[in-house]
Amino acid sequence: MFAHPLVAYGWTAELDEEFAPLAEAGLQAGRITRVDRGRADVVLADPDPRVVRADTRLVDGPCTGDWVAVDLPPASGRGYPHAEPMAAVAAVLERRTAIVRKGASKNSEGQALAANVDTVLIAVSLATDPDLGRIERFLALAHESGAAPVVVLTKADLAGDAEFVREDVERVAPGIPVLVVSAEAGTGLDVLRACMGRTSVLIGQSGAGKSTLTNALTGDQVMVVQQTRDSDQKGRHTTTTRELFALPGGGVLIDTPGLRSVGLYGGEGLQRAFGEIEELADRCRFPDCAHGTEPGCAVRAALADGTLAQRRWESYLKLQRENEWIASRSDARVAADRERLWKQRTKDARGNIRPWHGSRNPR
Numbered sequence: 001m002f003a004h005p006l007v008a009y010g011w012t013a014e015l016d017e018e019f020a021p022l023a024e025a026g027l028q029a030g031r032i033t034r035v036d037r038g039r040a041d042v043v044l045a046d047p048d049p050r051v052v053r054a055d056t057r058l059v060d061g062p063c064t065g066d067w068v069a070v071d072l073p074p075a076s077g078r079g080y081p082h083a084e085p086m087a088a089v090a091a092v093l094e095r096r097t098a099i100v101r102k103g104a105s106k107n108s109e110g111q112a113l114a115a116n117v118d119t120v121l122i123a124v125s126l127a128t129d130p131d132l133g134r135i136e137r138f139l140a141l142a143h144e145s146g147a148a149p150v151v152v153l154t155k156a157d158l159a160g161d162a163e164f165v166r167e168d169v170e171r172v173a174p175g176i177p178v179l180v181v182s183a184e185a186g187t188g189l190d191v192l193r194a195c196m197g198r199t200s201v202l203i204g205q206s207g208a209g210k211s212t213l214t215n216a217l218t219g220d221q222v223m224v225v226q227q228t229r230d231s232d233q234k235g236r237h238t239t240t241t242r243e244l245f246a247l248p249g250g251g252v253l254i255d256t257p258g259l260r261s262v263g264l265y266g267g268e269g270l271q272r273a274f275g276e277i278e279e280l281a282d283r284c285r286f287p288d289c290a291h292g293t294e295p296g297c298a299v300r301a302a303l304a305d306g307t308l309a310q311r312r313w314e315s316y317l318k319l320q321r322e323n324e325w326i327a328s329r330s331d332a333r334v335a336a337d338r339e340r341l342w343k344q345r346t347k348d349a350r351g352n353i354r355p356w357h358g359s360r361n362p363r
């Protein structure tokens with residue numbers, strides 16, 4: 001068994017091996033538990049896990065879940081220009097997976113929400129009718145990340161007929177587990193735990209119950225929870241940062257703030273989220289069928305006999321148009337951005353550490 005104080009935070013023998021040259025350069029391995037402007041909380045082994053605040057301005061766009069190399073200031077503070085010596089993130093290790101959505105700004109930059117995640121838990125409240133289109137969007141985002149999606153229907157204690165909703169949601173999530181839980185009543189949590197990989201992230205709308213679920217899974221009041229508005233069950237955007245916790249039974253959970261918009265950021269995720277449509281298209285008579293007026297179109301046949309729901313087809317077309325629009329913004333630009341995101345940011349601005357590349361590339 002591989003023993004290391006950061007195992008509880010997801011550290012593996014493989015990471016340890018990758019990190020060896022950085023350790024030799026005098027850097028400490030750590031995982032980002034939360035990010036603020038220009039700063040991050042990083043859990044380090046010292047030798048027991050402890051959280052330090054570190055400057056992140058030397059690296060490009062670190063996010064919660066990133067494995068990093070931390071440069072701790074010498075105890076004397078000698079050699080540091082600041083009055084208060086501060087730890088600094090010197091490098092970000094290659095990401096295995098990353099949840100990337102379209103950035104808030106108009107340009108085509110992607111925004112990483114969480115890194116090195118194995119399971120994406122898409123939280124959807126059963127207190128109101130679920131928005132299937134939104135779930136499809138979250139699923140495409142999750143598929144694109146490289147992690148395995150799971151849909152978690154929350155607040156089962158408030159649902160009239162949870163099973164009915166679950167079947168509805170299953171139709172838009174082919175091959176994906178759809179679970180029913182209540183953090184309030186404590187039901188469904190064991191099944192949920194069994195579906196969670198080493199590192200899981202909770203995503204979903206504000207008020208979906210992500211923080212309540214985080215508290216239930218950590219067995220602690222780690223996140224603040226606020227009432228949803230009675231009028232429309234909308235959340236109040238209580239959670240404002242992404243935070244990472246080690247779970248008592250092993251594994252790591254990242255809670256995220258409610259997402260107002262989930263702009264997709266291109267890629268194959270959409271095809272995977274709509275796998276059954278891709279399969280239908282493969283059966284069209286013409287390989288380049290546009291599913292319009294062509295004879296022998298399997299997609300139109302499925303729409304006609306109801307095997308493929310009209311709503312689902314339109315949702316797919318809409319998301320595909322969105323994806324294409326992003327790509328058209330500038331293929332080169334998007335490609336360069338992605339490259340930059342996936343690539344190892346091991347350059348140390350101070351130039352005293354050699355660039356270092358991990359052995360695996362998620363793409």
Ligand SMILES: Nc1nc2c(ncn2[C@@H]2O[C@H](COP(=O)(O)OP(=O)(O)OP(=O)(O)O)[C@@H](O)[C@H]2O)c(=O)[nH]1
Nearest residue numbers: 183184206207208209210211212227237238239258
């Ligand atoms: N009845 C019931 N209420 C729940 C359950 N889970 C969460 N809630 C309530 O739903 C409201 C919103 O819960 P949060 O956990 O803050 O939701 P969130 O998704 O973290 O919201 P943001 O932090 O704004 O993104 C709170 O009033 C919770 O008490 C549940 O299982 N049953």
Ligand SMILES: [Zn+2]
Nearest residue numbers: 284289291297
């Ligand atoms: Zn066709």
